Amino acid sequence: MVFISPVERVVPGRVVGERDALVQQLEFQRATLLTKLEGLDDDALRRAGTASGVSLLGLVKHLAATEHGWFLKIYGGVDEPELWAGEADFRVEDGETAEVLVEQYLRVCERARAVVAAGELDDVVTTPSGAEANLRAILIHIVQETARHNGHADIIRESIDGTTGE
Template sequence: MLTGQLDYHRATLLHKLEGLDDEQLRRQMTRSGLCLLGLVKHLAGTEQGWFLKIYAGIDEPDLYDPEADFRIDPDETVDGLVGLYLRTCQRAREVVATGRVDDVVTTPWGAPVNLRAILAHMIQETARHNGHADIIREAIDGATGQSRWLAACRCGVR
């Protein structure tokens, strides 16, 4: 149930990007510079951080400079960032598939956390950013709502 919910929210985020061009995906919609592509970049890093680095203990460099969270650099492409997100989500799925929800790890700040709590956090995190994506998308072109079927097909959710 937890992984299914997370996959649904992952797919919904990608569904919000469909039909928009590069400029629209990069368009900064808030004073802080938030844009749709920035949400994708942020969530790729969040997936990596929680599932790969904290839960699986994989020692690898961050996907991007933590100071660049949500910011899209001119050399970053839509295909590149969406691909990064999809690959990171797939790696996270593989890690989760080999774990157990009661497995406990210690966060870098010393708090114990189990896989169930990480999954619940990532569902909440992705769903919250989908809310931001809803508002941004509506402001860009007026599109509202979501199609569960289309979103599910986009990310391979069953």
């Protein structure tokens, strides 16, 4: 069975306030990631596309862990274990299908949306390293992290079947 994205990619507004600009950009990048998977079966989605073994599903898994860590644990203060330890978030294990990993990503994104909606951009939290960060900086970090990995997804997807995208 081939993957079909369950989300619609909506172009962010060009004349919006700061919070809306950040949130809309993040939503666009999240949806872009899932469009990179469209039309591929589980085997293709698991296929390593880099010398280090990163796959499209590995990127989904990593970004779920990243949002979980920053939005839920660090900013939201949720007391729960990491989704995966260390570099395991890039590796797709047996039993971790596209359905399983995409659903995990969508659940984390939904929880993150609620945490962000309840917060203020100037709210400051302390990271595990002891540095301070406000919600604004966290949103910017996750937008850039997701966009960077979307670039990786472009390259991996092109190496699988020649498909290029934006």
